[in-house]
Amino acid sequence: MLRLRDLWKMETFQSLLARRLSAALTALGVSQAGELTSATDPRFGDYQTNAALVLAKQRGENPRALAQSIIAVLDVGDVAEPPQVAGAGFINFRIKREAIVAKTRDLVGDEQLGVTPTTDPRKIVIDFGSPNVAKPMHVGHIRSTFLGDALARIAQFVGHDVIRDNHLGDWGTQFGMVIWGWKHLLDRDALARDSIAELVRLYKETNERAANDESVREAARAELVKLQSGDPENFAIWKQCVDLSMREFERAYELLGIKYDIVRGESFYNDRLAAVVERLLRAGIAEISEGAVCVFFRDVPDLADKPCIIRKRDGGYNYATSDIATVDYRVQDLQRDTIWIVTGAPQQLHFRQIFEIARREGDTADFRHITHGSILGEDRKLMKTRSGENVPLRDLLEEAISRAGRIVAEKNPDLREEERAHIAKVIGIGAVKYADLSQYRMTDYVFSWDKMLSLHGNTAPYLQNAYVRIRSIFRKLGHAFVAPEKIALAEAAEIQLAKKLCQFAEVVPQVLNDFRPNILGNYLFELANNFHAFYEECPVLKAAEPARSSRLLLCELTARVLGRGLDLLGIGVPEKM
RNA sequence: GUGCCUGUAGCUCAACCGGAUAGAGCUUCUGACUUCGGAUCAGAAGGUUGGGGGUUCGAAUCCCUCCAGGCACGCCA
Numbered sequence: 001m002l003r004l005r006d007l008w009k010m011e012t013f014q015s016l017l018a019r020r021l022s023a024a025l026t027a028l029g030v031s032q033a034g035e036l037t038s039a040t041d042p043r044f045g046d047y048q049t050n051a052a053l054v055l056a057k058q059r060g061e062n063p064r065a066l067a068q069s070i071i072a073v074l075d076v077g078d079v080a081e082p083p084q085v086a087g088a089g090f091i092n093f094r095i096k097r098e099a100i101v102a103k104t105r106d107l108v109g110d111e112q113l114g115v116t117p118t119t120d121p122r123k124i125v126i127d128f129g130s131p132n133v134a135k136p137m138h139v140g141h142i143r144s145t146f147l148g149d150a151l152a153r154i155a156q157f158v159g160h161d162v163i164r165d166n167h168l169g170d171w172g173t174q175f176g177m178v179i180w181g182w183k184h185l186l187d188r189d190a191l192a193r194d195s196i197a198e199l200v201r202l203y204k205e206t207n208e209r210a211a212n213d214e215s216v217r218e219a220a221r222a223e224l225v226k227l228q229s230g231d232p233e234n235f236a237i238w239k240q241c242v243d244l245s246m247r248e249f250e251r252a253y254e255l256l257g258i259k260y261d262i263v264r265g266e267s268f269y270n271d272r273l274a275a276v277v278e279r280l281l282r283a284g285i286a287e288i289s290e291g292a293v294c295v296f297f298r299d300v301p302d303l304a305d306k307p308c309i310i311r312k313r314d315g316g317y318n319y320a321t322s323d324i325a326t327v328d329y330r331v332q333d334l335q336r337d338t339i340w341i342v343t344g345a346p347q348q349l350h351f352r353q354i355f356e357i358a359r360r361e362g363d364t365a366d367f368r369h370i371t372h373g374s375i376l377g378e379d380r381k382l383m384k385t386r387s388g389e390n391v392p393l394r395d396l397l398e399e400a401i402s403r404a405g406r407i408v409a410e411k412n413p414d415l416r417e418e419e420r421a422h423i424a425k426v427i428g429i430g431a432v433k434y435a436d437l438s439q440y441r442m443t444d445y446v447f448s449w450d451k452m453l454s455l456h457g458n459t460a461p462y463l464q465n466a467y468v469r470i471r472s473i474f475r476k477l478g479h480a481f482v483a484p485e486k487i488a489l490a491e492a493a494e495i496q497l498a499k500k501l502c503q504f505a506e507v508v509p510q511v512l513n514d515f516r517p518n519i520l521g522n523y524l525f526e527l528a529n530n531f532h533a534f535y536e537e538c539p540v541l542k543a544a545e546p547a548r549s550s551r552l553l554l555c556e557l558t559a560r561v562l563g564r565g566l567d568l569l570g571i572g573v574p575e576k577m
Numbered sequence: 578g579u580g581c582c583u584g585u586a587g588c589u590c591a592a593c594c595g596g597a598u599a600g601a602g603c604u605u606c607u608g609a610c611u612u613c614g615g616a617u618c619a620g621a622a623g624g625u626u627g628g629g630g631g632u633u634c635g636a637a638u639c640c641c642u643c644c645a646g647g648c649a650c651g652c653c654a
Contacts, residue, residue: 040597050596053634063634087597088634132654172654266654292652302580305650312652319654346648348581373583374647411616439590443583444647451589455616457602458590465616473613510593522591525601529618536609536618577616 011116012506013095013103014038017047017076024074030055038506044086045094046499052089063089095499101489104498107557108483113564114505117159122366125163125330126152128342129258132169133245133265134178134199137252138390139383139447140344143372146436148342149258149570150517151370157568158509163334166249167326168265170242174203176224180216181206182237183223195244228316242267252393256429257570269325273317276325277310285360286310295357308353323354331358331365338366340515345371345442370515373444375436383447397429403453404428404461408577415576423574427453427461430571434460437569438521458525460571463562466528467573470559473540477552487550493537497530497554504561508568517569524565531558 018036025032034051052067059066067085074083074091079099084092107114128148131137148164156162181202190198210217227234242265253259277293280286286295293311297303310321330336341351351369358367377383385391405424408415415423435452438459439445455461474481489495507523510516540551563573 307651309652345582349649469614513593532617541613
């Protein structure tokens with residue numbers, strides 16, 4: 001049975017102070033205003049609120065005086081020192097040492113490390129990655145895949161119901177070329193060796209021939225029409241292409257530790273497209289223009305001259321049609337109330353149109369198009385190989401792993417071969433992922449092996465190393481660590497580290513505000529810094545009790561937060577490195 | 578032409594919904610070790626937040642305008 005006075009331990013200091021502030025404002029008979037955030041500077045304590053400033057502005061009063069009257073009715077004595085008015089009218093809070101110590105002790109017993117379930121659980125479908133069949137995965141898929149996976153992990157961790165959907169590009173016009181090539185140019189041995197490479201070759205060679213030969217062009221188009229009208233032979237070829245590609249993708253996902261709940265490619269929506277167009281026409285949302293079926297947005301200034309075509313003049317459907325059908329499926333069949341689509345920024349107009357159409361149909365689901373920037377090469381242009389092609393994901397990951405392997409071999413030559421191989425994988429993949437996720441998603445970034453694999457700075461290896469150092473302490477301890485009932489923290493470095501640990505629960509939900517995993521990365525980096533400062537300042541194993549057990553507990557928690565935090569970004573941790 | 582995104586220290590990037598003296602890392606410089614993994618820590622230097630207006634107690638953040646780069650704009654996805 002939970003005792004009442006312990007209730008506060010279950011929520012973050014931030015949330016608790018916000019509730020107390022809210023109660024104080026109510027007691028004063030004024031409206032809720034401002035926000036309660038962590039302090040911008042340690043001088044100002046641990047948390048601050050600008051409520052008095054905002055209220056004073058609304059009411060034309062003196063902000064500092066208002067702050068004083070808020071403090072007079074504010075009841076935070078159980079967790080904080082008496083609040084102070086500062087600056088123009090900020091109210092600053094400093095958390096009591098006992099409160100930090102008690103909460104830190106309690107975190108050890110909490111699987112969630114203080115993160116409480118969201119008060120607004122959603123049924124989310126996340127659409128991310130979405131590679132194209134018969135093409136290799138390449139750098140262009142990295143950001144969507146890593147970002148989507150991290151958001152899915154975080155959303156799940158805070159208590160949302162998440163379905164991860166791989167919306168494969170499996171029904172494009174490229175299949176006319178691929179099928180023609182399959183029938184005329186297929187090399188079975190090559191297909192067995194490297195199926196994707198062979199499929200790419202078929203596409204490219206057919207494309208070249210079609211460029212110079214009208215009859216090939218015609219024949220490829222005819223193959224596409226046959227596929228779309230359900231010709232069994234072409235369908236079988238197409239199916240093989242999809243299966244071979246999927247096998248290849250799954251190898252990459254296996255290496256990357258990425259899982260999907262469902263795979264619904266564009267082809268899945270095929271038999272729903274006609275009905276979508278009919279429905280929109282009947283509802284008067286769509287109309288016929290220049291022979292095509294279009295949706296116009298005449299009442300939306302930005303979109304007024306940007307119609308969305310949902311059936312081409314030749315009667316064919318395009319990706320707008322299938323994306324509308326996809327929305328239907330997600331809302332109706334999957335019963336989702338929230339749809340997150342993670343793609344590059346160029347598709348913004350497209351999804352604005354799709355969401356606008358859904359709204360016109362009365363759809364009230366929460367649609368979010370989560371966009372991201374590009375990965376650039378050293379020349380600051382889109383990252384390509386020397387020959388100007390997209391860099392295959394497989395090559396990139398292999399290089400990451402081998403580079404990580406070389407570094408590990410140099411730093412720690414005593415490791416067994418297979419152990420080193422495992423560590424190289426965790427570090428190499430982690431480095432690539434972290435380089436991506438630690439950056440604001442909208443800005444382009446320059447891909448740099450040296451930076452992402454550096455042991456210094458805000459990198460995965462640095463964070464992993466902090467974890468490894470802690471694991472090393474526990475190996476040296478020689479027996480299982482049992483957390484003491486009470487802990488004692490006295491040193492500044494201990495308190496600072498404990499505070500940081502308590503903030504994990506404040507940071508994780510924040511990521512979903514604007515879909516910014518880089519906030520979590522930043523937090524983990526600060527945590528690792530705080531840990532290293534503590535480690536430098538405070539001996540652990542050599543300390544006398546009760547400091548020794550207390551410090552071991554800090555180490556244990558730090559390792560768990562680092563491990564969990566990285567896990568939420570889809571990144572693993574080794575025991576040694 | 579219209580719309581969207583980006584512009585922050587020499588370089589790579591942070592700054593959650595408008596908060597206090599804009600923060601890190603890399604680089605450079607100065608200190609601290611026969612350390613529990615120094616793969617570290619402490620400190621210094623480095624800025625007209627692309628330019629210019631505006632809104633207000635307060636702006637990197639919001640509004641207007643200009644500059645630079647990227648992207649998208651009816652039958653590709």
